[in-house]
Amino acid sequence: MLAQAPRNAMTFTAGHAGARVPAAAPVFAPTQPHQVQFYHANAEIYGQGEKARALYQVEFGAVRIYRLLADGRRQISAFHVAGEVFGFEADGQHHFFAEAICSSAIRIYRQPIDADIAREILPVALKALVRAQEHLLVVGRQSAAERVAAFLLDMVERQGDLPNIELAMSRTDIGDYLGLTIETVSRVFSKFKEKGYIRLTGARAVDIVKVEALASMCS
Amino acid sequence: MLAQAPRNAMTFTAGHAGARVPAAAPVFAPTQPHQVQFYHANAEIYGQGEKARALYQVEFGAVRIYRLLADGRRQISAFHVAGEVFGFEADGQHHFFAEAICSSAIRIYRQPIDADIAREILPVALKALVRAQEHLLVVGRQSAAERVAAFLLDMVERQGDLPNIELAMSRTDIGDYLGLTIETVSRVFSKFKEKGYIRLTGARAVDIVKVEALASMCS
DNA sequence: CGAACCGTTGATGGCTGTCAATTTTGGTGG
DNA sequence: CCACCAAAATTGACAGCCATCAACGGTTCG
Known part of the structure; x- marks a missing residue:
């Protein structure tokens, strides 16, 4: 692998x-x-x-x-x-x-x-x-959606709080970071897209549309 | 709580x-x-x-x-x-x-x-x-049984590698440490007891009978 | 003796992992 | 510029592990 x-x-x-x-x-x-x-x-x-x-x-x-x-x-x-x-x-x-x-x-x-x-x-x-x-x-304590939300917000913060983030890592890396499988990560991305929280301009290019929505998931 | x-x-x-x-x-x-x-x-x-x-x-x-x-x-x-x-x-x-x-x-x-x-x-x-x-x-990556095994081995090591360990913490604490519920922790304890890996002389007094069996679960 | 807490056990459901197929993406060469 | 290809990502079907809800036993303490 x-x-x-x-x-x-x-x-x-x-x-x-x-x-x-x-x-x-x-x-x-x-x-x-x-x-x-x-x-x-x-x-x-x-x-x-x-x-x-x-x-x-x-x-x-x-x-x-x-x-x-x-x-x-x-x-x-x-x-x-x-x-x-x-x-x-x-x-x-x-x-x-x-x-x-x-x-x-x-x-x-x-x-x-x-x-x-x-x-x-x-x-x-x-x-x-x-x-x-x-x-x-x-x-240890958050659901798949909460984990991905936390990850995205962390990435936003690290890239200077700009809503357009460019992920360096693959879905596999994200999964292995969050303790999830790639399929679950992908499904959560799709769900967020569907709900209008994010836009995917490429597989690894993410626009955060509703920061608050994501933030409210992480408590 | x-x-x-x-x-x-x-x-x-x-x-x-x-x-x-x-x-x-x-x-x-x-x-x-x-x-x-x-x-x-x-x-x-x-x-x-x-x-x-x-x-x-x-x-x-x-x-x-x-x-x-x-x-x-x-x-x-x-x-x-x-x-x-x-x-x-x-x-x-x-x-x-x-x-x-x-x-x-x-x-x-x-x-x-x-x-x-x-x-x-x-x-x-x-x-x-x-x-x-x-x-x-x-x-992030281990099953409930593997987590509990890792926890027990860690406790053994910290108490000087003696097989009789006295846990200071409740099942709730163990669960919150391992990212599990108390029920799951309890069930794994029971399963280990059943398999002869451990003996419970009290709810918080554990004798480790088969260290290798537990160790082999943690890879 | 009763109450409260802790731990155990059982029944059930849901979230997420697994397996599989398909689509999309990004890169390369014609 | 476009076709092609391999890798990555997505989507679907299904199963299994573990959380949830619930009941019960044991222990401690007032």
């Missing part, structure tokens, strides 16, 4: 890449040269069990963080888009997989974590924790 | 309490006097929206961290037992509720978070993040 693409090879120093891509503000000041690496769709950024030795920041594109069960069931615990930092792990080891959803550029910070760095990234880690726990409420 | 008990009043300085309770190692060296506070069952430790100004460590007892939907649906994102630290929040504000499950003693650290503290608690926060994301896989 998941393409196991080889690691991407293209590499630029930050100085070069920074001049060309919409620059996201670095989370902490680099003390050594760091890189911006490009990944094509479905390329693995790191894998479960790998030694964790860096932090990652999305320059452009999108990333999924996920975990697998032995039989292939997958749970995506987070999506990350431009500007967001990911890759902190306990035990110096990655407990999850990270893959590029589409063509993406990732800035990689390889510093060891000293006290100053810790102070800078702690808030980011805590935000991720809050997000994960909030997502738990969605997945 | 949830008793809104008033804040507990009994307060001791750490020096006194530390001599009497099974001392959990402090996570970081206190620079000011800190307290151990006692809470009775269902007492609120902090509430959603409150200003966050401390970290908490369980001396004894157990704590649930949860969030509510408007209609009362509840998702418990974590349980905490002796030794564990909780209460870190983003934005200087609590996004969740914390309540004592049973009579509990909580050590409260009120230091501001400077760089050294951040370095000390970052690993703890990261561990919490990993836990939350792993729990997401359980809730």
Whole structure:
């Protein structure tokens, strides 16, 4: 199901890449040269069990963080888009997989974590924790329609509150994020369209017509 | 459903309490006097929206961290037992509720978070993040039986891998943790008992008879 | 002894997963 | 520009798991 693409090879120093891509503000000041690496769709950024030795920041594109069960069931615990930092792990080891959803550029910070760095990234880690726990409420206690509504609103918010959103991820990704099947996700999309809550200008291009209607579903 | 008990009043300085309770190692060296506070069952430790100004460590007892939907649906994102630290929040504000499950003693650290503290608690926060994301896989992608099995194994591990576990929490709590109803939780317990995986010496006293059988369900 | 709470068990229905077929989309090459 | 193709998405039929509603047993406490 998941393409196991080889690691991407293209590499630029930050100085070069920074001049060309919409620059996201670095989370902490680099003390050594760091890189911006490009990944094509479905390329693995790191894998479960790998030694964790860096932090990652999305320059452009999108990333999924996920975990697998032995039989292939997958749970995506987070999506990350431009500007967001990911890759902190306990035990110096990655407990999850990270893959590029589409063509993406990732800035990689390889510093060891000293006290100053810790102070800078702690808030980011805590935000991720809050997000994960909030997502738990969605997945654990909300209906399929409520989950999709919450997802759409989250996407709207992340893309600057503009009502026209362009989803980087497939229905499969959305399902694995929300704990649903693709069919259920698709059916909810259709139902929302039917009710006039959204418009689909393409499979992954969604216009939010009635934000309030969606918002009222999430309580 | 949830008793809104008033804040507990009994307060001791750490020096006194530390001599009497099974001392959990402090996570970081206190620079000011800190307290151990006692809470009775269902007492609120902090509430959603409150200003966050401390970290908490369980001396004894157990704590649930949860969030509510408007209609009362509840998702418990974590349980905490002796030794564990909780209460870190983003934005200087609590996004969740914390309540004592049973009579509990909580050590409260009120230091501001400077760089050294951040370095000390970052690993703890990261561990919490990993836990939350792993729990997401359980809730999002596993069946009722698999969820309960995962829960029981987690409890076994936390109580030192002894096969006789004493659950602090009710079936309602377990259900709200696993994203299930109490009836389903109860039915799974019965099924496990029937199959000889567990023995129930009391409603909340569980002997794990076949760890491997449970473990094999969680993949 | 009665009340309240917790946990268990049973009957039933609905939501969502599964399986399958079809349509749409997006990309490629003629 | 259009035809063609593979992948993605949609839609339908059906089944199964789990939620809901309900009744009952056990325990604790006043």
